[in-house]
Amino acid sequence: MTPNRRQRLSPITRRRLQVFRRHRRAYWSLWLFGLLFAFSLAAELVANDKPIVMEYQGEWYIPMLVDYPETEFGGFLPTTADYRDPFVHEQIERHGWMLWPPVPFSYQTLDRDVQGPVPSPPGARHWLGTDDQGRDVFARVLYGFRLSVTFALALTVGSILLGVLIGGAQGYYGGKIDLFGQRLIEIWSGLPVLFLLIILASLVEPNIWWLLGIMLLFSWLGLVDIVRAEFLRARNLEYVKAARAMGLPSRLIMRRHVLPNAMVATLTFIPFLFTGAITTLTALDFLGFGLPPGSPSLGELVAQGKNNLQAPWLGITAFLSLSVMLSLLVFIGEGLRDAFDPRHIVTSTTTARPPLAATTHAQESQP
Amino acid sequence: MSETPLFELRRFSVHFGEAQAVSELDLHVDHGETVAIVGESGSGKSVSVLGALGLLPPGSQVTGTRTFAGRDLDRLSRREWNELRGGSIGFVFQEPMTSLNPLHTIGKQLRETLRLHQGLRGNVATRRARELLTQVELPRVDELMAAWPHQLSGGQRQRVMIAMAIANEPQLLIADEPTTALDVTVQRQVLALLDELRQRLGMGLLLISHDLNLVRRHADRVVVMQQGEQVESGPAQTLFETPQAAYTRQLIDAVPSGRPRPLPPQSELLLSASDFSVTFKRAKPLLRPRPPAFVAVEPLSLELRRGETLGVVGESGSGKSTLASALIRLLPSSGEIHFADQRLDQLGGEALRRQRRALQIVFQDPYGSLSPRLSVADIISEGLRFHHPELAPPEVAGRVAEALHDVDLPADCGHRYPHEFSGGQRQRIAIARALILKPRLLILDEPTSALDRTVQKQLIELLRDVQAKHDLTYLFISHDLAVVRAMAHRILVLKDGKVMEQGDCETLLRSPQTTYTRALIEASSLT
Numbered sequence: 001m002t003p004n005r006r007q008r009l010s011p012i013t014r015r016r017l018q019v020f021r022r023h024r025r026a027y028w029s030l031w032l033f034g035l036l037f038a039f040s041l042a043a044e045l046v047a048n049d050k051p052i053v054m055e056y057q058g059e060w061y062i063p064m065l066v067d068y069p070e071t072e073f074g075g076f077l078p079t080t081a082d083y084r085d086p087f088v089h090e091q092i093e094r095h096g097w098m099l100w101p102p103v104p105f106s107y108q109t110l111d112r113d114v115q116g117p118v119p120s121p122p123g124a125r126h127w128l129g130t131d132d133q134g135r136d137v138f139a140r141v142l143y144g145f146r147l148s149v150t151f152a153l154a155l156t157v158g159s160i161l162l163g164v165l166i167g168g169a170q171g172y173y174g175g176k177i178d179l180f181g182q183r184l185i186e187i188w189s190g191l192p193v194l195f196l197l198i199i200l201a202s203l204v205e206p207n208i209w210w211l212l213g214i215m216l217l218f219s220w221l222g223l224v225d226i227v228r229a230e231f232l233r234a235r236n237l238e239y240v241k242a243a244r245a246m247g248l249p250s251r252l253i254m255r256r257h258v259l260p261n262a263m264v265a266t267l268t269f270i271p272f273l274f275t276g277a278i279t280t281l282t283a284l285d286f287l288g289f290g291l292p293p294g295s296p297s298l299g300e301l302v303a304q305g306k307n308n309l310q311a312p313w314l315g316i317t318a319f320l321s322l323s324v325m326l327s328l329l330v331f332i333g334e335g336l337r338d339a340f341d342p343r344h345i346v347t348s349t350t351t352a353r354p355p356l357a358a359t360t361h362a363q364e365s366q367p
Numbered sequence: 368m369s370e371t372p373l374f375e376l377r378r379f380s381v382h383f384g385e386a387q388a389v390s391e392l393d394l395h396v397d398h399g400e401t402v403a404i405v406g407e408s409g410s411g412k413s414v415s416v417l418g419a420l421g422l423l424p425p426g427s428q429v430t431g432t433r434t435f436a437g438r439d440l441d442r443l444s445r446r447e448w449n450e451l452r453g454g455s456i457g458f459v460f461q462e463p464m465t466s467l468n469p470l471h472t473i474g475k476q477l478r479e480t481l482r483l484h485q486g487l488r489g490n491v492a493t494r495r496a497r498e499l500l501t502q503v504e505l506p507r508v509d510e511l512m513a514a515w516p517h518q519l520s521g522g523q524r525q526r527v528m529i530a531m532a533i534a535n536e537p538q539l540l541i542a543d544e545p546t547t548a549l550d551v552t553v554q555r556q557v558l559a560l561l562d563e564l565r566q567r568l569g570m571g572l573l574l575i576s577h578d579l580n581l582v583r584r585h586a587d588r589v590v591v592m593q594q595g596e597q598v599e600s601g602p603a604q605t606l607f608e609t610p611q612a613a614y615t616r617q618l619i620d621a622v623p624s625g626r627p628r629p630l631p632p633q634s635e636l637l638l639s640a641s642d643f644s645v646t647f648k649r650a651k652p653l654l655r656p657r658p659p660a661f662v663a664v665e666p667l668s669l670e671l672r673r674g675e676t677l678g679v680v681g682e683s684g685s686g687k688s689t690l691a692s693a694l695i696r697l698l699p700s701s702g703e704i705h706f707a708d709q710r711l712d713q714l715g716g717e718a719l720r721r722q723r724r725a726l727q728i729v730f731q732d733p734y735g736s737l738s739p740r741l742s743v744a745d746i747i748s749e750g751l752r753f754h755h756p757e758l759a760p761p762e763v764a765g766r767v768a769e770a771l772h773d774v775d776l777p778a779d780c781g782h783r784y785p786h787e788f789s790g791g792q793r794q795r796i797a798i799a800r801a802l803i804l805k806p807r808l809l810i811l812d813e814p815t816s817a818l819d820r821t822v823q824k825q826l827i828e829l830l831r832d833v834q835a836k837h838d839l840t841y842l843f844i845s846h847d848l849a850v851v852r853a854m855a856h857r858i859l860v861l862k863d864g865k866v867m868e869q870g871d872c873e874t875l876l877r878s879p880q881t882t883y884t885r886a887l888i889e890a891s892s893l894t
Contacts, residue, residue: 010739010740010741010742010784011784011786011787012739012740237735238730238732238735238736239735239736239737239738241692241697241728241730241736242728242730242736242797242800243749243750244697245695245697245723245726245727245728246723246724246727246749246750246753246800246804247719247720247721247722247723247724247750247753247754248720248749248750248753249720252753256738256741256749257738260738260740
């Protein structure tokens with residue numbers, strides 16, 4: 001099974017994996033980032049204002065997934081039960097049991113029973129304290145991390161699709177398409193992005209989809225140049241010419257022969273797109289033009305930290321979570337860049353071949 | 368001749384980690400003598416010399432004794448090394464395109480060398496630089512001093528490199544494949560120049576080459592290397608006349624030989640082009656009229672009969688490859704192209720793509736023409752799978768095996784990747800990729816130029832067999848007349864996009880009509 005799969009990976013891919021694994025910092029960063037992201041994906045199980053499962057009068061309930069009206073548990077209102085409400089809480093405890101997540105607050109939960117003024121400092125009840133509305137900072141960071149990463153992920157995927165499509169068309173067909181495309185992009189990229197985002201965000205009711213759409217308008221620009229250059233180069237490679245001589249249509253040639261070349265540059269660019277997306281989102285939230293109020297956002301936390309200098313845990317938490325996230329991404333990016341660099345020498349063990357021979361054989365067109 | 372040799376290596380070995388690149392080489396060069404190291408690519412020729420002069424990257428170890436003019440090279444300090452290299456020992460490398468700095472003028476680069484090693488400045492340096500350029504027989508020296516490297520041809524650049532190498536009156540000149548990247552006619556001139564300089568300046572010349580023809584004519588003594596080992600050494604004449612080692616004999620015999628099979632008398636016309644030309648538009652400068660288009664191939668007519676091979680010969684830049692690419696409609700052209708019973712020049716889109724099956728091409732560079740990401744079976748079957756989507760995978764695999772068999776490669780190499788193969792094997796893969804589509808015309812664009820002589824010979828034989836087996840028509844492009852003679856029925860000689868002459872191979876080679884053709888024939892020293 002394993003040898004079979006290894007066979008299917010091309011030697012280049014295998015070599016890249018090897019280099020990436022050797023790059024210890026990048027390798028560990030990838031693992032750590034993956035774990036953090038997986039952890040944040042399960043945020044509802046970790047920090048929630050609803051129990052995960054409960055039993056009430058001999059019946060099972062899953063409040064995490066299903067909204068039950070308060071009347072179900074002996075309350076008076078037909079609205080969704082508030083499990084933190086002392087009355088409901090007591091009712092359920094008397095007729096059954098509840099399994100709470102380790103942090104019994106969601107990102108929007110206002111803790112009314114907090115001791116002292118808000119923002120309250122870290123303690124046993126709130127691991128990272130509360131913000132100035134009495135919301136649990138840990139829960140907000142956890143959900144905020146998830147939102148940032150998924151947002152960046154969506155934006156990156158979108159930018160890659162757009163950037164590869166537009167850059168590829170320009171590079172492969174060249175000529176007038178390229179000429180006018182490039183001029184258009186030059187003008188487009190001359191626009192002050194942040195201001196435009198702010199203006200657009202104040203024209204519409206900002207929600208996550210609007211923000212994604214608006215940012216997508218600009219984030220693909222950086223990729224176009226790289227992809228275009230790769231396509232320009234690759235269309236003159238001999239194996240691409242050979243494919244043309246075989247009578248393959250352009251779309252097949254692009255997909256099978258040219259795109260893989262461009263993907264190298266694109267993949268190395270991904271971490272930068274990713275960090276860029278996170279920073280822009282954070283900046284917009286910080287300025288108050290980003291996600292709608294109440295959403296878990298790291299930018300808003302930064303703003304809170306700035307407004308509440310007397311509560312340093314806000315600023316410190318925001319700083320640490322952002323810097324850890326961005327550093328991990330940069331480390332992964334470094335590893336990716338090395339893995340895709342054909343000149344990067346795999347250290348000692350396997351392929352110590354004289355560099356002279358390597359240069360005379362000018363290995364792969366060199367991506 | 369002095370008692371101690373000028374440059375000597377004894378039991379000299381080079382290692383890269385575990386791998387041994389050169390083992391136990393014995394070599395010496397005397398004053399005024401030309402010694403050649405001969406071998407195929409990867410035999411350790413260059414590595415041994417670079418290693419001896421401490422020019423290999425870190426990670427390599429050299430062992431054995433090496434002396435230059437009686438000094439032990441192992442004991443030199445860094446400063447002494449710097450004085451030696453470029454001072455008493457001059458270098459000329461293979462790539463004239465990359466060994467000059469493109470950002471400085473020729474004059475500046477020459478003066479730089481003079482200043483570093485001899486401390487010459489100002490007018491003195493300029494005068495000496497001019498003298499050197501005259502010495503390497505370059506014309507219009509004053510213009511050259513102010514010229515940039517890109518304005519010079521390959522041959523001129525190589526002469527400038529030689530001028531720089533002899534600037535400090537070295538005792539030993541090392542020329543590493545000095546003419547490999549040059550056109551045949553230029554090769555001779557550069558070697559003649561090296562010979563003359565050697566005699567005049569009394570230098571020792573260490574010539575590294577894969578080209579036996581050239582070595583035979585210029586070297587006093589020869590060392591033959593194979594895979595890092597010294598196979599044989601001795602005076603050039605005896606070595607060539609009575610080679611001792613089997614490998615040496617194999618190298619000497621590796622001259623393209625044989626003739627193409629004669630054509631059947633009534634062979635029908637397969638491809639014909641009339642009034643065929645290729646032009647490239649030049650960019651229009653702002654506010655000025657567009658300059659006239661660049662004519663890459665001037666109007667010409669040609670015919671190819673079924674089973675025939677037409678050799679297209681010319682130096683680099685003569686438009687050979689452009690002609691070939693345009694004939695199979697990879698480049699725009701004007702004029703009529705008839706292929707079988709169709710007007711190829713009027714086809715477009717889908718119809719042209721369908722027709723491409725019958726017109727295949729094999730490129731020069733065996734390293735660039737195969738996608739490094741696909742397995743050999745994928746590479747070979749790609750066109751087949753597109754043109755015949757009805758074939759089931761086992762049938763495709765069968766056809767791939769058949770194609771591999773045609774080019775004498777084992778059938779089990781399909782799941783391997785191109786980088787696992789040598790240059791000659793890769794070229795076979797490229798031919799298999801073309802053959803699987805059952806083409807009628809195969810264009811071979813310098814298919815053997817990047818290969819060693821012995822491999823070249825095998826490939827030529829293979830191509831002739833394949834032609835007979837599949838009744839193929841070839842358009843064979845090459846700068847090497849010896850190869851063309853072994854392949855072609857007829858020859859077309861191109862120079863600067865113009866047809867110099869065209870005709871039957873033997874007749875043309877025996878009695879060339881133009882001086883250009885005569886120079887080409889002379890330069891390739893046909894036996």
